Amino acid sequence: MRKNLGSAGELFPQSVFIVASYDDAGVPNAMNVAWGGECTRNEIAINIGDHKTTENILARGAFTVAPADAAHVMEADYFGIATGRKVNKAEASGMTFVRSAFVDAPVIEEFPLTMECIVKDVQDWGGEKRFIGEIVNTSVDEEILDDEGRVDFGKMRPIVYDSTRRIYRVVGDVVGGAWEAGKPLL
Numbered sequence: 413m414r415k416n417l418g419s420a421g422e423l424f425p426q427s428v429f430i431v432a433s434y435d436d437a438g439v440p441n442a443m444n445v446a447w448g449g450e451c452t453r454n455e456i457a458i459n460i461g462d463h464k465t466t467e468n469i470l471a472r473g474a475f476t477v478a479p480a481d482a483a484h485v486m487e488a489d490y491f492g493i494a495t496g497r498k499v500n501k502a503e504a505s506g507m508t509f510v511r512s513a514f515v516d517a518p519v520i521e522e523f524p525l526t527m528e529c530i531v532k533d534v535q536d537w538g539g540e541k542r543f544i545g546e547i548v549n550t551s552v553d554e555e556i557l558d559d560e561g562r563v564d565f566g567k568m569r570p571i572v573y574d575s576t577r578r579i580y581r582v583v584g585d586v587v588g589g590a591w592e593a594g595k596p597l598l
């Protein structure tokens with residue numbers, strides 16, 4: 413028996429993207445973004461309301477995106493419940509914000525994977541903004557690379573947001589090969 417739950421989608425997984433930026437005065441900031449995702453191999457969309465981060469990205473035309481890992485769930489959540497309008501989250505979090513060599517935005521060193529983006533497009537809708545970021549560099553901690561130099565998400569242990577219960581979950585298990593698991597049905 414199936415039930416109809418209405419129009420609020422139950423989309424899973426949602427990313428836990430930590431979006432970092434600088435303000436006009438050069439103060440670093442970071443926020444937690446679940447409503448975001450990959451558009452193409454080198455473009456990311458983030459959908460954000462009226463936040464300090466929104467002002468920063470409009471001012472600087474750049475941001476970085478670090479998918480949060482299980483080792484930093486406390487800091488990742490903090491970035492989503494405190495605002496840079498009231499507190500310096502970079503200092504309060506104890507994380508290390510360093511200037512990207514590629515874009516006008518900070519990289520948070522403790523997150524093992526970061527996409528460095530320039531703003532390619534800004535779309536307005538209903539008081540919110542969708543920023544399309546073009547990835548100009550991806551920086552990675554060698555600790556999460558495999559023997560062939562590929563990012564190993566099994567080592568990284570990224571977390572995802574489960575909006576039905578407002579919890580973070582870890583992803584990692586491999587259950588099949590892509591472009592492979594369906595072959596018995598060809």
Ligand SMILES: Cc1cc2nc3c(=O)[nH]c(=O)nc-3n(C[C@H](O)[C@H](O)[C@H](O)COP(=O)(O)O)c2cc1C
Nearest residue numbers: 443444445446447460461463464465492494495496
């Ligand atoms: C799990 C989680 C996911 C979130 N996703 C989004 C999002 O996709 N878009 C958004 O505008 N705010 C989102 N937020 C809220 C912002 O992260 C929060 O308002 C934050 O304080 C903004 O920081 P800032 O004012 O320093 O930029 C999320 C918060 C949490 C905890």
